[in-house]
Each structure stands twice: as C-alpha cells, then as structure tokens.
Amino acid sequence: MRMIDTLLLELDRECSSTRKCLERLPADKLTWKPHEKSMTLGQLAGHVATIPAWIGGTLLLDGFDLAAGMDRPPLDTPETILAAFDAAVKTAKGAMAQLDDAKAMGEWTLSNKGQAVFSMPRIALVRSILLNHTYHHRGQLTVYMRLLDVPVPAIYGPSADDNPFK
Numbered sequence: 068m069r070m071i072d073t074l075l076l077e078l079d080r081e082c083s084s085t086r087k088c089l090e091r092l093p094a095d096k097l098t099w100k101p102h103e104k105s106m107t108l109g110q111l112a113g114h115v116a117t118i119p120a121w122i123g124g125t126l127l128l129d130g131f132d133l134a135a136g137m138d139r140p141p142l143d144t145p146e147t148i149l150a151a152f153d154a155a156v157k158t159a160k161g162a163m164a165q166l167d168d169a170k171a172m173g174e175w176t177l178s179n180k181g182q183a184v185f186s187m188p189r190i191a192l193v194r195s196i197l198l199n200h201t202y203h204h205r206g207q208l209t210v211y212m213r214l215l216d217v218p219v220p221a222i223y224g225p226s227a228d229d230n231p232f233k
Contacts (some may be wrong), residue, residue: 077198085201096108096217108215109148113148115205117155123155126193134178134179134180134181163193175188
C-alpha cells in the first residue's frame with residue numbers, strides 16, 4: 068500500500084460529510100455573514116468546495132506562487148457550489164492517485180512573488196491543507212448553518228438535527 072492510499076480513503080469518507088453540508092445551503096442566505104470580518108455563507112461554502120481543486124491542480128507540480136492568482140469561477144448558487152465541489156474532489160483524487168511514495172515525499176513549496184512561504188512534502192500538503200484545512204472551514208460552515216437554523220448534518224456522529232438514534 069502506498070502512503071497516500073490511507074489519505075485517499077479518508078478523503079472519500081470525509082467528502083460525503085462535506086457534501087451533506089453543501090447540499091443544505093439555503094439559496095436565499097448565501098450573502099449572509101455572522102460578522103463584518105467574516106466571509107459570507109456563499110464565500111465560505113465556495114472555499115470549502117474548491118480547496119480540493121486547488122490542491123489537486125498543484126499537487127503534482129513543485130509548488131504554487133500566489134502571485135499567479137487562482138481561477139475563481141462565480142459560485143453564486145447552491146447548485147454551482149455542489150458542482151464545483153464534485154469536480155474539485157475528482158481533480159484531487161486524480162492527482163493523489165498519481166503519487167507514488169517517492170513523489171509523495173517530494174518537496175512542494177508555496178511562494179508569493181518568488182519568496183517561499185513554506186515548503187513541505189506533498190503528503191504533508193495533502194494532510195494539512197487538503198484535509199485539515201477543509202475540516203476547519205467545514206466546521207465554520209456548520210456554525211453558520213446553526214446560526215441560520217439550517218439543520219446540521221451528522222458528521223462524526225449524530226448532530227442535534229440529524230440523530231438516527233432518537
């Protein structure tokens with residue numbers, strides 16, 4: 068088994084929970100935000116939806132320079148957010164499937180205008196940015212959902228709204 072295979076399994080499992088959250092997005096609340104410094108619900112959901120595409124699109128490269136910018140298509144409906152997520156997951160899985168152990172341990176660098184921001188092995192990039200970063204923002208998304216009275220799906224067990232054991 069390759070080192071990346073356990074992370075591919077985790078991505079599969081976690082994507083179903085993330086998709087459940089994105090499926091519940093209320094179309095009429097996408098511009099809502101809990102604080103002036105916060106992202107809107109739509110921006111946050113779009114970020115969660117596209118993290119896998121950004122990682123998948125750069126994972127096989129030696130890195131990414133933020134100055135190059137990122138393609139950010141408009142994600143202004145729940146349907147476009149879900150479609151972007153499905154495409155992003157496919158991109159991430161495709162890139163991850165190409166990582167043998169040597170490539171997974173190869174260095175990847177995030178830079179800005181040629182200045183290194185951080186470097187890490189590709190497998191660490193998958194763990195920290197693709198997985199952990201997504202979970203962090205998915206957690207924020209569930210707080211937004213709660214504040215908007217949108218039923219929060221079960222993720223790691225029953226939620227107050229989604230409890231099969233009641």
